[in-house]
Amino acid sequence: MPTQLKAGDRVVAQVGRLLSEVDRLAEDLTEEILGGEHAYAESTLLGRDRLRAAVRDNLATLFTALQGRPTTLDAPRAAGRMKAEQGIPLAALLHAYRLAGRFIWDRLLSGAVDEESTAQLLHMASDIWVAVDEYSSAADDAYRAAVEERSRRDAAARGTMLTTLLDGRAGTSASAWEIARVLELDRQGPFLVVCAEVHDRTEPPTAVRARLRAAGIASEWIEHIGAWVGLLSLPNDQAIAGAVEQLSAIDLSRVGVSRAFTSPVDAPAAWRQAQLAVQCLPYGTHGTHLYGSAPVSLLAAASPDTAQEVARAVLGPVLALPPRERDTLLGTLHAWFTAGGSTTQAADRMHCHRNTVLYRLNRVTELTGRPTTDARSSAELYIALEAVRLTGKPQTFGVPPS
DSSP: OOOOOOOOHHHHHHHHHHHHTHHHHHHHHHHHHHHHOHHHHHOSSSOHHHHHHHHHHHHHHHHHHHTTOOOOSHHHHHHHHHHHHTTOOHHHHHHHHHHHHHHHHHHHHHHOOSHHHHHHHHHTHHHHHHHHHHHHHHHHHHHHHHHHHHHHHHHHHHHHHHHHHHTTTTOSHHHHHHHHHHTTOOOSSOEEEEEEEOOTTOOOHHHHHHHHHHTTOEEEEEEETTEEEEEEEOSSTTHHHHHHHHHHTSOOSEEEEOOOBSOGGGHHHHHHHHHHHHHTSOTTOOEEEETTSSHHHHHHHHOHHHHHHHHHHHHHHHHTSOHHHHHHHHHHHHHHHHTTTOHHHHHHHHTSOHHHHHHHHHHHHHHHSOOTTSHHHHHHHHHHHHHHHHHTSSSOOSSOOO
């Protein structure tokens, strides 16, 4: 409820006369607002009649309050919502209320025909401006609420359109391109789909979108089952590496990036690629992985159940060891593969002697029956090792993954 005012009898009578002329006064104030605030004058959506009606309602409510009678804040709230819907800037709305306050004060002052009326009016001056501020604040609150609601509706609509692209419901290429156009993603360059796990420190999509935009990359994002999924529109093929670099610089846990594609109708396949790319990184780690950049990891990610079977079949005896011995052997095998089969480099990585690496590799051969010197056995060991690494059990092999 707005503040109740206690006006003198002369002011009450004066306000009553103004209230009886509210239609004419509304016309005059509308003219002043259009002349004093360009945003109203230039708006093609807010017609003069609608503005005059809103002005009349607010004047009538203010005059009623000045008479000391109970009123509501419905009129300023309605004005705030209407201005937000019509795209009138908030600063213009608040300026209009200042113009209205000055308009009312001038009319009251000009109607004070004797000394007692003037004295009563001056005594009420601060209260009158408090009332005007209260009404403008109500309009401000309603304006902001309307903008927030519109933003939520717009975000929901954009999210629905992006989901339609990603799950294949767009259907035809023409429909897919139309959605991309509405989302402002219809550039001539390639597209990427990104899938990023969500965690407590993850930057919100608005921040990620702003970072990418600064790099010349347009994007739209949705949240889907614990992950953010984004469709990126790049200016050219050369921007692919830059997009991956930008994503790598953002704290987004595991991030999978699809192969580049040229038509939004191909987004569903790219989404699947991005999801698989996430699984090519060990659980609990951070990083960005481009689909297809590690074929063996991709095989394990594409069929995790089969990958676990391979891991058990090849490395079962090693996995059955006590955790410390198991992790030592797996870590040494991982370091050896990472070093390209060089025991010397693996030893440097493990901070141990080269003979220690040889001993551990021989121990793996003894347990699995697969010598690391044999190409086929070595390939089986590598695939099984990747399968174990990507399951996250154990999450590491005693050394950080390369």
